[in-house]
Amino acid sequence: MRNTESIIGNMKIPVFNLKRQYEQLKAELDNAFKCVFEKGIFVLGENVRLFEEEFAKYIGAGFAVGVGSGTEALHLSLKSYDIGAGDEVITVPNTAVPTISAISFTGAKPVFVDITPDTYTMDLKKVEEKITDKTRAILPVHLYGHTTEMDQVIKLADAHNLRIIEDACQAHGAKYNDNYAGAIGDMGCFSFYPTKNLGAYGDGGIIVTNNEELYKKLIMLRNYGEVEKFTSKIEGFNSRLDEIQAAVLRVKLRYLDEWTNRRMEIATQYRQLLYNSNVQLPCKRQWAKHVYHLFVIRVNKRNDLKDYLQERGVGTQIHYPIPIHLQEAYKKLGHKAGDFPISERNADEILSLPIYPELTTEEIETVAGLITKFQNI
Template sequence: MIPFVDLQTQYRSIRDDIRAAVDRVLDGGAYVLGPEVAAFEHEFAAYVETSFAVGVNSGTSALHLALLAAGVGPGDEVVTVPFTFVATVAAIRYTGARPVFVDIDPCTLTMDVTRVESVVTARTKAVIPVHLYGQPADMDPLMALARRRNLVVIEDAAQAHGARYKGRPVGSLGDFGCFSFYPGKNLGAYGEGGMIVTSDPEAAERLRLLRDWGAKEKYHHDMLGYNYRMEGLQGAILRVKLRHLDEWNARRRAAAGLYTLGLKNQPYGLPRTMSYAEPVFHIYAIRTNERDRLRQYLQAEGIHTGIHYPVPVHLQPGYADPAYPAGSVPHAEAAARQVLSLPLYPEITSGHIDTVADALARFAPTGEMAA
């Protein structure tokens, strides 16, 4: 059996350091925020080359608070993509703002930034590009537009820890960068966690208040806040794992390269790396019009796969908007029908990759690539 992800093998490779980190927290008794979270914030900000990092309890909370710190609220509009995990759009809704969707680039599956200006109105307050699958969105033209139209840019980097755009870390390019530390991410906690990064000191201070009940001191609340604090245990664990992130990402890129080499003559749409991007391959997704049948075949062969994501957000019942009926965002809808995520994690072996590629060849030795 080839798993889609293997967290146990990674844990065994760093078990002693993880246990020592956990013991530090248990011995010190700082279970919520505390010195380990503060140290991780400092180290993560240095890693992504921003001035500040604010630890929270999930990537969703990171997006929500970044929007609030940007002043987004009822009556505002926020531009984003529908081909993403639902949290991107949920966070916009939490503020009372309206999500405005633009389509994706079919080559990268990230925001087609050439479409953004056409949907900007007097109500548009922010734009959230999503660095989907660890592939950076095309940020320079988006930032130029944002500065011209006075928009806040909040990077959804939940899947892109360590990815770079023209040599710069994603998360540092916009006004805010938001990360998730869900266990399966490139940098994953042993539970939930998230981070907002920024180089604006006033925004960082506002974020710290928002995550902790709006209080500068206990029981004195200066604003409406939330219980979005990062746990001490997660901060300590993530400090250990951050030291290994570059090596793990290098292994992911190597594994992705082996997939691309092994599948280059097969009838599947493969991920493309743009000239501006250094992706980190949180997901290696191929495209095929026979996605569901292929997934069943691979499961029978002992190969586990995933689908990220089978229904675009604008077609989810809980997020329906009459302005976005079926067919209104065609590239996102096509991707949702076609993408299939193959097993990929730092510890995957070349033998496993060969096995997956051979199974894909047996399933579809001829045919046309997905659009």
């Protein structure tokens, strides 16, 4: 009889697996590609327009503007408020680098507030002390699919006349109470990077807002500042969601709720299987609909566990191994180790387990079984 170790050793459970989703939707997706190719319109065509309408409706926002990436969604949102040199934007250091590059590319300064020890989102008790007369916006990140406590963000923003730009790049379909992430602040920014809960086959992003004036400005900003072809009213960029990606996303949006439910089921299963282990499971506040873009545990000997799983065919990742204030690229902000202790602790202890709708029960049991076994060594 083969021993368990060798069976597990032969199993390959990557941290993401995009092929399974394609196989399931192959006929629909291939047809969507074909229609775009046959029509011959690849930039700002009807799929982009229809997807913008469909996504805005899904999120419960008045308007949506498809752009080149999540980074660009953040960048253009800030630009639409003329946020730039001399301004400050408050956000967290425990996020993807692009949250910060979007701010600094406007010329504004990213100002960090640490995260809470449990939700890993912005610690709202620490925001007020960072507000200065240069602060223009708060940019909360709904990390891993769990929203920031938005009532508190709104209170702070109202009290200090600040804009709220939500980084919902990991939070498609997530909710704060009854409202969708992205539709609560002034603007919501989403990424369609392939591994996201709603992912394209390349880069893509979208901004949602209820402000018609800013919507019109965003339409110009993403397309050379044009009001009509060859007539630029403002300085703009080239940052457009392309027609092929929009066609793919229109197909996939119809499955988003089903996929979210499956992610939630997988999370429940992991929780049950790891309940008695020593790992710190993800926190879910009662007001949050957590969509589990990532299932992030916290463990001692994180690197050893990561290696142990890898050797047995289970892929994991660390989101994120270096908090932004300690990244070489952002040395200019003048921070040092110890400035944001919760983010720094997380960087040493967190581990993202495989979670995607197509993950099987057997695979979930294998991952959890290995973690339990590692802890008993």
